[in-house]
Amino acid sequence: MEEVFEINQFEIENRLRNLCWTVSGDYSLNLKLDTISYSKSIYVSLYDAIKQGAFSKYFDRDAFGLYLVKKLYYGAEEQPLTSLAQLCVDSAVYKKISRERIGVLEIRKKAFEDLMEYDFTRLAASFIGQIRLAVMQEAVLGPRTMQSRIRKAADMLKRLWNTEDTMAVIQTVDELYNWLADPHFEERHGSLDRVLSVTMEELREFQWKDYLEEEAYTEDFDQYLSRVTNAASRMQEQEAEAEEKKRIRAKRILVDQEALDKMYSYIELNYGRSYLTKSEQERVNRSLCRGAHGDCSLYFTDGILSNMVKKNYQSEYARRARSENLKTYGHYMRVSRRNVEQLSDTLRRALTARSERETMRSEFGVIVPAKLWKVGRSRDRKLFERELRKDSSDFAVHVLIDASGSQRRRQSLVALQGYIISEALSVVDIPHQVMGFCTFWDYTVMQRYRDYDDPREANQRIFEFYASSNNRDGLAVRAAADSLIKRPEEHKVLIVLSDGRPNDIIVNRPNSRNPLPYSGDYAVRDTAAEVRKVRAMGISVLGVFAGEEQDLQAERRIFGRDFAYIRDIMNFSGVVGRYLRRQLDDVD
DSSP: OHHHHHHTTHHHHHHHHHHHHHHHHHHOOOOOOOGGGTTOOOOHHHHHHHHHHHHHHHHHHHHHHHHHHHHHHHHTOHHHHHHHHHHHHHHHHHHHHHHTTTTTHHHHHHHHHHHHHHHHHHHHHHHHHHHHHHHHHHHHHHHHOOOOOHHHHHHHTTTTTOOHHHHHHHHOOOOHHHHHHHHHHHHOOOOOHHHTTTOOOHHHHHHHHHOOGGOOOOHHHHHHHTTOSSHHHHHHHHHHHHHHHHOOOOOOOEHHHHHHHHHHHHHHHOOOHHHHOOHHHHHHHHHOGGGGGGTTTTESSSSSTTSSSSSHHHHHHHHHHHHHHHHHHHTTTTHHHHHHHHEEEEEEHHHHHHHHHEEEEEESEEEEEGGGGTTTTOOOOOEEEEEEOOOTTEEEEEEEEOOOEGGGGGHHHHHHHHHHHHHHHHHHTEEEEEEEEEEEEEEEEEEEOOOOOGOOOOGGGGGGOOOOOOHHHHHHHHHHHHHHSSSSSEEEEEEEEESSBBBBBBEEETTOOOOOBBOOHHHHHHHHHHHHHHHHTEEEEEEEESSSSSGGGHHHHHHHEEEEOOOOOOHHHHHHHHHHHHHHHHOO
């Protein structure tokens, strides 16, 4: 079974995703499904997909996910919390979905039989596991005698059979956790109301604290964000949008000298060693970090997976992100290949047209006997013909990808877009560089996925793309242009994949000039100004928009007419191809 799983991993992923979509009726869901269990039990994975789809159909998944993250914020243990959450989700949905789809009961029963067979010992080792076993045994064998404490928990779960209220599910999870996992939780932290009152601002501060204190680095919080649900990130984005509309000042984080001294080592630890020497980094920072970016720094790296300081959570997160991106590529493999073929064909035809010999009339060259009658009779001295041939290879392209946290929801699709562009450019032998950027503390991290003259195989490294932290678009555009302008090719193109939302938390360093918060209108104007400067240098700039419709206006302000709005990955090659062909056709 494990060998079959390895061979057909993408097909299995697609099957589970389609099942989840069918049950939920929502084909935009992007949930993490249990494909690992497939190698042990098909039914366990199938029922997980059904359960998640059903919960999304009947309840508010975002509100439930956000409660769990807030509970973790107060120090709840992840393993018992998520186990109890899964028990409650099962109780809340299985009767509802089985009334609509009668076959669900049989799948659930077989999934429980398999779980009891291969996971019995682990489950029996904890009291929460024993509750789960009792629930599964009752589903498979019918009503059974249980210990009083287990029966009490089972009865609390049964209260969810007929509820349609997400808050009832949250309350049951909370009661079970405070009873079974941490009886003193309410004494230390307060009731459920206090947990629910945690703000996004507090959550962001909690994440920041984790970065400052390496020894207290909390893997569970970040793992939960990336593994169980995307709800917290969606809610953060929605709140950030609301704050921006209200023009609330962006938050400034004060960093003391001790934290400042550790800053570089944290960057190195979480993003990999830089490929520049210390003197090269200082030279780049002196040259580029000026004006609105005067208190900032640039950090150039090949990424944590390529140049790791030591294995840690961040490297594991990057590895998982690469795996997810490759799965998405597998799902869209045919579409991707078709996009690469179409885009490379468009570029090839444009380059071929530039390579064709063009004959023109001239005052010198090869004489045309048929024109000799004009001698002495006309002022037209163009009696000759000469051939012109354009240079088809005099182009270089830089692909710059926004890798900030606001891209997390569409992370894999953004990576796929970058890969399609890079593959097409490789097919037609146009030298190009692909980099991602995000801002952590006062460092704008520029991660290089492939360099200009790397072989085509290097394009696979684009799937190491993952979204995190903030984004200082103006500085990233400036750095990308600096790289591109040094290329020997005469014609240069910068393609920026972004969501039109430059936003950076300001770090106030000791004795800093305390710049304005880099967000909202100020950040958009700065990025637009950088784009204009780059175009004035003779570099063509295309913005590929991969964000929400409400941010379209900001994207237009930044890139003017030269931006592409990609609504569907199916149309990606056509939209980008038209722009690149125009660049190839327009320059002489």
